[in-house]
Amino acid sequence: xxxxxxxxxxxxxxxxxxxxxxxxxxxxxxxxxxxxxxxxxxxxxxxxxxxxxxxxxxxxxxxxxxxxxxxxxxxxxxxxxxxxxxxxxxxxxxxxxxxxxxxxxxxxxxxxxxxxxxxxxxxxxxxxxxxxxxxxxxxxxxxxxxxxxxxxxxxxxxxxxxxxxxxxxxxxxxxxxxxxxxxxxxxxxxxxxxxxxxxxxxxxxxxxxxxxxxxxxxxxxxxxxxxxxxxxxxxxxxxxxxxxxxxxxxxxxxxxxxxxxxxxxxxxxxxxxxxxxxxxxxxxxxxxxxxxxxxxxxxxxxxxxxxxxxxxxxxxxxxxxxxxxxxxxxxxxxxxxxxxxxxxxxxxxxxxxxxxxxxxxxxxxxxxxxxxxxxxxxxxxxxxxxxxxxxxxxxxxxxxxxxxxxxxxxxxxxxxxxxxxxxxxxxxxxxxxxxxxxxxxxxx
Amino acid sequence: xxxxxxxxxxxxxxxxxxxxxxxxxxxxxxxxxxxxxxxxxxxxxxxxxxxxxxxxxxxxxxxxxxxxxxxxxxxxxxxxxxxxxxxxxxxxxxxxxxxxxxxxxxxxxxxxxxxxxxxxxxxxxxxxxxxxxxxxxxxxxxxxxxxxxxxxxxxxxxxxxxxxxxxxxxxxxxxxxxxxxxxxxxxxxxxxxxxxxxxxxxxxxxxxxxxxxxxxxxxxxxxxxxxxxxxxxxxxxxxxxxxxxxxxxxxxxxxxxxxxxxxxxxxxxxxxxxxxxxxxxxxxxxxxxxxxxxx
Numbered sequence: 229x230x231x232x233x234x235x236x237x238x239x240x241x242x243x244x245x246x247x248x249x250x251x252x253x254x255x256x257x258x259x260x261x262x263x264x265x266x267x268x269x270x271x272x273x274x275x276x277x278x279x280x281x282x283x284x285x286x287x288x289x290x291x292x293x294x295x296x297x298x299x300x301x302x303x304x305x306x307x308x309x310x311x312x313x314x315x316x317x318x319x320x321x322x323x324x325x326x327x328x329x330x331x332x333x334x335x336x337x338x339x340x341x342x343x344x345x346x347x348x349x350x351x352x353x354x355x356x357x358x359x360x361x362x363x364x365x366x367x368x369x370x371x372x373x374x375x376x377x378x379x380x381x382x383x384x385x386x387x388x389x390x391x392x393x394x395x396x397x398x399x400x401x402x403x404x405x406x407x408x409x410x411x412x413x414x415x416x417x418x419x420x421x422x423x424x425x426x427x428x429x430x431x432x433x434x435x436x437x438x439x440x441x442x443x444x445x446x447x448x449x450x451x452x453x454x455x456x457x458x459x460x461x462x463x464x465x466x467x468x469x470x471x472x473x474x475x476x477x478x479x480x481x482x483x484x485x486x487x488x489x490x491x492x493x494x495x496x497x498x499x500x501x502x503x504x505x506x507x508x509x510x511x512x513x514x515x516x517x518x519x520x521x522x523x524x525x526x527x528x529x530x531x532x533x534x535x536x537x538x539x540x541x542x543x544x545x546x547x548x549x550x551x552x553x554x555x556x557x558x559x560x561x562x563x564x565x566x567x568x569x570x571x572x573x574x575x576x577x578x579x580x581x582x583x584x585x586x587x588x589x590x591x592x593x594x595x596x597x598x599x600x601x602x603x604x605x606x607x608x609x610x611x612x613x614x615x616x617x618x619x620x621x622x623x624x625x626x627x628x629x630x631x632x633x634x635x636x637x638x639x640x641x642x643x644x645x646x647x648x649x650x651x652x653x654x655x656x657x658x659x660x661x662x663x664x665x666x667x668x669x670x671x672x
Numbered sequence: 673x674x675x676x677x678x679x680x681x682x683x684x685x686x687x688x689x690x691x692x693x694x695x696x697x698x699x700x701x702x703x704x705x706x707x708x709x710x711x712x713x714x715x716x717x718x719x720x721x722x723x724x725x726x727x728x729x730x731x732x733x734x735x736x737x738x739x740x741x742x743x744x745x746x747x748x749x750x751x752x753x754x755x756x757x758x759x760x761x762x763x764x765x766x767x768x769x770x771x772x773x774x775x776x777x778x779x780x781x782x783x784x785x786x787x788x789x790x791x792x793x794x795x796x797x798x799x800x801x802x803x804x805x806x807x808x809x810x811x812x813x814x815x816x817x818x819x820x821x822x823x824x825x826x827x828x829x830x831x832x833x834x835x836x837x838x839x840x841x842x843x844x845x846x847x848x849x850x851x852x853x854x855x856x857x858x859x860x861x862x863x864x865x866x867x868x869x870x871x872x873x874x875x876x877x878x879x880x881x882x883x884x885x886x887x888x889x890x891x892x893x894x895x896x897x898x899x900x901x902x903x904x905x906x907x908x909x910x911x912x913x914x915x916x917x918x919x920x921x922x923x924x925x926x927x928x929x930x931x932x933x934x935x936x937x938x939x940x941x942x943x944x945x946x947x948x949x950x951x952x953x954x955x956x957x958x959x960x961x962x963x964x965x966x967x
Binding site: 319 | 689692694696698699702703
């Protein structure tokens with residue numbers, strides 16, 4: 229736990245250094261594509277004159293100056309499967325983005341979708357020393373949270389204090405300076421498989437880059453796709469990626485739950501490939517060009533040339549009706565959504581005041597999903613595209629870039645995490661002066 | 673299971689991924705320092721290298737030096753810049769010859785080669801020159817404006833006779849006193865420091881000018897007026913002119929200096945003292961004895 233704290237702090241220091249240099253790269257290592265954005269931080273409103281785009285809720289302190297996407301290789305279910313391949317794909321994306329930005333980036337903020345994220349809600353209570361709450365009390369309250377056993381080899385990815393309660397008052401965002409006796413803290417802890425993180429770290433290191441931050445892709449997709457009201461009132465964001473579907477629940481601008489389903493667009497593609505006996509590349513093309521989830525009478529007559537280059541005329545000249553294609557895709561999409569529904573129910577989403585569900589990610593672009601999803605997830609479903617950020621190329625504004633854009637926002641305004649607060653005095657290393665002072669105070 | 677090691681015989685699709693070397697090279701090229709080095713440092717380095725190689729040969733270096741010298745001399749030797757003659761104003765003939773000798777310039781010469789400052793100092797170092805101005809006038813004339821020192825007195829010293837100006841500076845040596853009978857003669861240690869006072873005294877002594885031989889500075893503080901017949905007037909340190917005028921007045925009334933007086937001592941102006949010659953003193957005593965009777 230302690231070394232995680234240290235490494236997260238080191239990452240924060242790295243992020244600060246990157247901000248100082250003004251250039252940082254965003255790396256979204258997904259199952260179907262790897263996106264790399266290069267951000268330049270110039271302070272707010274630096275591009276006002278040239279761009280005409282006003283301040284976007286204070287998010288205009290940066291500008292995207294380089295963007296590149298490459299087909300992902302060696303990634304399955306949002307986890308790195310073949311490291312060499314992934315490293316090459318990352319290199320491709322980073323090099324292209326650097327070339328577009330015409331600047332060298334050394335710091336990268338990455339997100340990962342896989343690693344079986346698991347959410348924990350923690351609570352800690354301390355008596356306030358003195359009459360009002362100080363930084364140290366907040367630190368002690370967070371340190372007092374009882375950590376559950378989350379399994380061997382799992383690492384904490386996010387640990388965000390979501391609520392503070394002082395005596396009988398709850399729902400505080402910042403208790404410091406307030407008068408009270410008992411300070412309670414609720415913390416949301418997200419753990420992922422440590423091996424997945426270390427694989428990603430290794431890949432990034434092999435590309436001569438330094439990691440300046442790490443986030444869960446479900447979380448950052450929620451940051452970019454949920455509008456402010458939804459984040460405040462409560463909503464679930466479902467990021468339908470290639471290999472994994474992430475879901476995150478927000479309320480009061482804090483993520484309170486995140487999970488991932490290891491199902492995604494790749495399964496749909498492989499279903500098509502198996503069902504129609506076509507290669508994966510052809511299946512992917514059929515899915516993106518002709519795919520859908522709601523069949524109409526017209527679709528029966530809409531015959532699609534499958535195409536092929538095997539040389540066998542019979543095999544290459546097959547056609548399939550769009551209804552057939554939909555018939556293959558729909559069950560799998562339904563399965564994904566049902567799985568998401570199960571996870572939401574397990575998280576107790578139905579008890580939240582707002583039942584808003586936002587679909588994003590590349591998978592949300594399937595035509596007809598806006599008809600299918602309400603049947604499974606409930607009536608308040610919308611399909612979202614990420615927030616517009618300055619300088620983002622048109623090609624990278626689609627739903628598939630929700631996590632990349634969310635990472636940009638995360639880089640610009642990271643949420644306070646546990647490691648951003650002070651270290652409680654009794655956790656300091658040996659020979660610490662403050663510890664000595666505390667011992668002195670306690671004994672005299 | 674995916675094929676982990678691809679056999680080399682299968683025709684691979686071109687891998688879009690850059691090699692590690694390529695990737696690193698690109699990153700290196702995007703480093704601002706390296707970019708600047710390449711954009712500025714490399715061309716500079718190349719030019720410097722080419723120059724160094726070209727100039728490493730002694731013959732080429734000499735050739736370049738000669739070329740530069742050629743160009744310089746063509747500019748220098750243009751007729752517009754040539755100085756053809758020198759005009760010396762305000763100097764007597766002898767001094768002008770001296771100046772020509774000191775400056776030692778062979779005309780025609782380019783005005784770039786004339787070191788006016790040095791020449792000015794050389795000329796100003798001549799004793800007879802009080803002030804000198806030099807300039808090259810358009811038309812190639814070196815104009816030298818001299819103001820000469822005017823000799824006002826003759827100073828007799830151990831080394832002979834010298835002409836001195838009002839400030840006591842020696843202007844020129846003098847062969848004989850008779851060469852300049854118009855100038856008064858001064859002598860003695862420190863005489864050249866009080867030429868002004870001497871001139872005033874000579875002016876005051878104008879009624880006696882026929883008999884005056886000169887002034888002698890005594891003890892570097894006062895003057896003695898020396899006259900013919902070994903007569904002299906000892907003058908005080910201050911108020912010498914008044915003392916002299918007193919003597920002249922006495923002379924006009926009583927022909928003091930026409931008598932057998934050797935020294936008129938005016939060092940104390942309120943008590944003028946006379947020294948008679950030996951014969952006169954004897955005679956005076958005889959007269960006194962005669963008048964008073966022998967005792």
